Amino acid sequence: MSELETFRAETRAWLEENCPASMRTPMPEREMPWGGRNASYPNPDTKTWMDNMASRGWTAPTWPAEYGGGGLSKEENKILQEELARIKARPALTSFGLWMLGPALLEFAGEEQKKKYIGEIVRGEIRWCQGYSEPGAGSDLAGLQTKAEDKGDHYLVNGQKVWTSYADQCDWIFCLVRTDNSVKHGGISFLLIDMDDPGVEARPIKLISGSSPFCETFLTDVKVPKENLVGELNKGWTIAKRLLEHERSMISGMGMGAGAASMGGMEAVAKENFGTDGDRIADPAIRSAIAAHKMDQQAFGLTMKRAGEEAKAGHGMGAAASMFKYYGTEVNKRRFELLLDVMGSQALGWEGDGFDSKELAVTRSWLRSKGNSIEGGTSEVQLNVIAKRVLGLPTA
Amino acid sequence: MAFVLSEEQIMLRDMAKQFFSEQVPVTNLRQLRDDGSEDGFDRDVWKQIVELGFAGILIPEEMGGTGFGPMGVGIVMQEAGRTLAASPLYSTAVLGAGMIMAAGSEKQKKDLLPQIAAGELLLALAMDETNHHNPANIAMAATRDGDDFVLSGEKKFVIDGHIANKLIVAARTSGKAGDPKGISAFLIDVDTPGVTITRTHMVDTRNAANISFDGVKVQSDTLLGSADGAYPELENVLDMGRVCLSAEMLGGIETVFDTTLTYLKERKQFDAIIGTFQALQHRAAEMFCEVEICQSVVLDALSALEERRNDIPRAASLAKARLSDASRLITNEGIQMHGGIGMTDAVDMGLFLKRARVQAQMLGDANFHRSRYADLGGY
Numbered sequence: 001m002s003e004l005e006t007f008r009a010e011t012r013a014w015l016e017e018n019c020p021a022s023m024r025t026p027m028p029e030r031e032m033p034w035g036g037r038n039a040s041y042p043n044p045d046t047k048t049w050m051d052n053m054a055s056r057g058w059t060a061p062t063w064p065a066e067y068g069g070g071g072l073s074k075e076e077n078k079i080l081q082e083e084l085a086r087i088k089a090r091p092a093l094t095s096f097g098l099w100m101l102g103p104a105l106l107e108f109a110g111e112e113q114k115k116k117y118i119g120e121i122v123r124g125e126i127r128w129c130q131g132y133s134e135p136g137a138g139s140d141l142a143g144l145q146t147k148a149e150d151k152g153d154h155y156l157v158n159g160q161k162v163w164t165s166y167a168d169q170c171d172w173i174f175c176l177v178r179t180d181n182s183v184k185h186g187g188i189s190f191l192l193i194d195m196d197d198p199g200v201e202a203r204p205i206k207l208i209s210g211s212s213p214f215c216e217t218f219l220t221d222v223k224v225p226k227e228n229l230v231g232e233l234n235k236g237w238t239i240a241k242r243l244l245e246h247e248r249s250m251i252s253g254m255g256m257g258a259g260a261a262s263m264g265g266m267e268a269v270a271k272e273n274f275g276t277d278g279d280r281i282a283d284p285a286i287r288s289a290i291a292a293h294k295m296d297q298q299a300f301g302l303t304m305k306r307a308g309e310e311a312k313a314g315h316g317m318g319a320a321a322s323m324f325k326y327y328g329t330e331v332n333k334r335r336f337e338l339l340l341d342v343m344g345s346q347a348l349g350w351e352g353d354g355f356d357s358k359e360l361a362v363t364r365s366w367l368r369s370k371g372n373s374i375e376g377g378t379s380e381v382q383l384n385v386i387a388k389r390v391l392g393l394p395t396a
Numbered sequence: 397m398a399f400v401l402s403e404e405q406i407m408l409r410d411m412a413k414q415f416f417s418e419q420v421p422v423t424n425l426r427q428l429r430d431d432g433s434e435d436g437f438d439r440d441v442w443k444q445i446v447e448l449g450f451a452g453i454l455i456p457e458e459m460g461g462t463g464f465g466p467m468g469v470g471i472v473m474q475e476a477g478r479t480l481a482a483s484p485l486y487s488t489a490v491l492g493a494g495m496i497m498a499a500g501s502e503k504q505k506k507d508l509l510p511q512i513a514a515g516e517l518l519l520a521l522a523m524d525e526t527n528h529h530n531p532a533n534i535a536m537a538a539t540r541d542g543d544d545f546v547l548s549g550e551k552k553f554v555i556d557g558h559i560a561n562k563l564i565v566a567a568r569t570s571g572k573a574g575d576p577k578g579i580s581a582f583l584i585d586v587d588t589p590g591v592t593i594t595r596t597h598m599v600d601t602r603n604a605a606n607i608s609f610d611g612v613k614v615q616s617d618t619l620l621g622s623a624d625g626a627y628p629e630l631e632n633v634l635d636m637g638r639v640c641l642s643a644e645m646l647g648g649i650e651t652v653f654d655t656t657l658t659y660l661k662e663r664k665q666f667d668a669i670i671g672t673f674q675a676l677q678h679r680a681a682e683m684f685c686e687v688e689i690c691q692s693v694v695l696d697a698l699s700a701l702e703e704r705r706n707d708i709p710r711a712a713s714l715a716k717a718r719l720s721d722a723s724r725l726i727t728n729e730g731i732q733m734h735g736g737i738g739m740t741d742a743v744d745m746g747l748f749l750k751r752a753r754v755q756a757q758m759l760g761d762a763n764f765h766r767s768r769y770a771d772l773g774g775y
C-alpha cells in the first residue's frame with residue numbers, strides 16, 4: 001500500500017470509531033458547532049465530535065501541527081474530506097476563527113500569538129467575531145473612527161462597531177481601530193479584544209428575517225494589553241484586506257442555504273406545484289427559469305473549479321475572490337426568488353399553522369439571502385474592485 | 397487537468413493565434429463582403445489552413461490528419477472566432493469529418509477522410525427544415541425504391557451549402573416528425589440530378605444555402621451509418637458542433653470585450669476618460685464575469701468531448717446556451733459603449749454583433765438548449 005492509501009485506510013477506521021452516529025445526519029441550525037466559552041450543546045454528540053476531531057487538529061486539517069493544526073498535506077486533506085463526505089459527517093467546527101482570523105494570524109501574527117490563538121481556534125475554545133464595520137464606515141471601511149490610544153502598557157479603546165455578527169455570543173473580537181488620525185489607510189491597526197473585558201457591550205439588532213444574529217458593539221474605555229496588537233502599528237489595513245479575501249471566498253461558497261437544501265430539488269417542488277407534462281414541468285416559463293438557474297449554478301461551480309486548477313498550476317485568475325463573491329451571492333439571491341415563484345404563497349408563511357418547518361425555513365432563508373450581497377463588501381464594491389484592479393479602469 | 401491547457405495545446409493555440417491574426421484578420425472578411433465574393437471565403441487562406449493541418453485536425457494521422465482531438469479543434473475555432481475568419485473549417489473539418497468518423501464505413505473513411513485532410517473535399521450538413529433548429533423534427537422523406545432511396549423536400553440554413561462538393565443530408569426513412577428513430581444520413585454529390593442549391597446571403601457574411609431535393613435518387617451506398625438509425629451519431633456530431641461553435645463564439649466575445657475595454661480607457665468626455673464613469677465600470681465588470689464563466693463552460697464541454705464523458709449533451713447545451721446569451725449581452729454592450737462610432741460600418745463592433753446572432757441560431761439557440769438541458773435533467 002502507498003502512504004496515501006495507508007492514510008485513507010487509517011482515516012476511515014478512525015472516523016468509523018470517532019464520529020458519533022448522530023453526527024452523520026443532516027444538521028439542524030440550532031446544532032451548529034460554533035464552539036466558544038458560552039456554547040451550549042443541545043446534542044452532546046456535537047461536543048464529542050468537535051473534541052475528537054480537534055485532538056488530531058482535523059478541525060483545521062492543513063494548518064501547521066506545531067500550532068495545533070492537523071499538519072496534513074493537500075493530498076491528505078483531500079482524502080480526509082472525501083472520507084468525511086463518504087459518511088456524510090457534519091462539520092466538526094464552524095467558526096469565524098477557522099474561516100477568517102486563523103489564516104490571517106498564520107500569515108501576520110507573531111510567534112507567541114500564533115501559539116496562543118491558533119490552538120484555541122482549532123479546539124473551538126474561543127468563538128471570535130469580526131469588528132470591522134461602524135455606523136459611519138461600511139463600504140468605506142477605512143473611514144473607521146474607533147480609536148485606540150497608546151497608554152504605555154496598554155491601548156485605551158473607545159468607539160462603536162455595528163453589524164457585528166453573533167457578538168452577543170462570542171468571546172473575543174478582532175477589531176480594526178484607528179491609531180493615527182493624520183492618514184486614512186495608514187492609520188489603522190489590527191487589535192484582538194477579550195469581550196469579557198470591562199467596557200465591551202454587545203446589543204442584538206433584529207433583522208428582517210426575524211432573528212438577531214448581529215449586534216451593535218460598544219467599546220468604552222476598554223484597556224487592551226499591547227501584546228494583542230497583530231502585526232505592526234498602523235499596518236492593520238493589509239491584514240484587514242487579506243482577511244476580507246478569506247471572508248469573500250467563504251461567503252461565495254455558501255450557495256446552499258439550509259432552507260432550500262432541505263426542500264429537495266427545485267424541479268421536484270415545481271412538479272408538485274405545477275403538475276407535469278410527460279417528464280416535464282407543465283409550466284414552460286417556470287421550467288425554463290429553473291433550467292436557466294441551474295445552468296448559472298453549474299457554470300459558476302465550473303468556474304470555481306477552474307480557478308482552483310489554475311491556482312495549482314501557478315497562474316491565478318486575478319481578483320477571483322471579488323468575482324466569486326459578486327457572482328456567487330447574486331446567483332444565491334436569484335435562487336431564493338425563483339423558489340418563491342415555484343412555491344407561491346406557501347413560501348411566504350411567517351409562523352404557526354398552515355406551513356411546515358421546511359417551508360418556514362425557506363421564507364427565513366430567502367430573507368437572510370438579501371444580506372449575502374451586502375456582507376463582506378457589497379456587490380457594488382466587488383464590481384468596483386474588478387473594474388479597477390482587474391480591468392485597470394482609471395479612477396476619476 | 398481539464399481547465400488548464402497542456403504545453404502542446406498552448407503551442408497549438410499560439411500558432412493558431414498568430415496565423416489568424418496575421419493572415420486572416422477581420423479585414424479579410426470585409427474584403428470578401430465588399431468584393432461580393434462568389435465563394436465567400438478565400439481559397440488561398442484555405443490552402444494555408446490545410447497546410448497548418450487544421451483541415452484534418454480531428455482526423456487520425458494514419459488517415460492523413462493531425463489528430464489533435466476535440467480540444468485541439470476548439471482551440472483553433474476560438475482563435476478563428478477572434479477574427480471572424482471565413483473558412484470551411486466548421487462545416488468540413490468539424491461537422492463533415494466528425495460525421496464520417498462517427499458513422500462512416502471503413503471504406504468511406506478511407507476514401508474521404510484523407511481528401512478532407514488534404515483540403516480537396518468540402519462538405520456541408522443539411523439538417524434544418526424550419527426557422528428553428530430541431531433535429532428530431534426532421535420531416536424530409538427518403539423513400540425506398542428497390543435498393544435505392546428517393547429524397548424529396550427542402551433544407552435551409554445549410555452552412556457552406558453553396559461551396560460544398562458533397563452534402564450530408566439528414567432525412568426520414570421511417571417514423572414521424574418528432575421521432576428520433578427513422579432518421580438516416582446520406583452523403584450526396586451536389587451535382588446529383590434534382591438537387592438545387594440557392595445561396596443565401598446572411599447578415600454576417602457567413603455562407604449558407606437553401607437546398608431543395610426534387611425526387612433525388614441515390615443508391616444505398618450513399619448511406620452514412622445505418623438506415624433508420626443515424627440519429628445517435630448525428631446527435632454526437634451536433635454536440636461536437638455546438639461545443640466548437642461555442643468556442644468560436646468565445647473568441648468573438650473576447651475580442652469585443654477587449655476592444656471595448658481599450659475604448660473605455662481612451663475616449664474622453666466631460667474632460668474625463670469615460671472608463672472613470674462608474675455606470676460603465678460596473679457593466680464592464682459584469683461582462684468580465686460573463687467572459688470568465690464562458691471560458692469555464694467551453695473548456696469543460698471540450699474536455700467532456702476529449703474524455704468521452706457521459707455528460708457530453710448536458711455540457712454542450714450548457715455551453716451553447718451560455719454563449720448565445722453572453723454574446724448577445726456583450727455585442728450589445730460593445731456597440732453601446734462605443735457610442736455613435738459603434739454604429740458605423742467602419743469599426744468592427746457591428747460585424748461581431750451580426751456574427752453572434754447567426755452563431756446563436758446555428759445548432760440551437762439559448763431557448764432550445766435550456767429546454768434540452770431541462771429534458772436531460774428529467775424536468
Ligand SMILES: Cc1cc2nc3c(=O)[nH]c(=O)nc-3n(C[C@H](O)[C@H](O)[C@H](O)COP(=O)(O)OP(=O)(O)OC[C@H]3O[C@@H](n4cnc5c(N)ncnc54)[C@H](O)[C@@H]3O)c2cc1C
Binds near residue numbers: 129140
Ligand atoms: C448579514 C450581515 C452580516 C454582517 N456581519 C458583519 C460582521 O460580522 N462584522 C462586520 O464588521 N460587519 C458585518 N457586516 C457589515 C457589512 O460588512 C456592511 O454592511 C457592508 O460593508 C456595507 O456597509 P454599509 O452597511 O455601511 O452600507 P453602505 O456602505 O452605506 O452602502 C449603501 C449602498 O451604497 C453602495 N455604495 C457604497 N459605496 C459605494 C461605491 N463606492 N460605489 C458604488 N456603490 C457604493 C453600497 O453598495 C450599498 O448599495 C454584516 C452585514 C450583513 C448584511
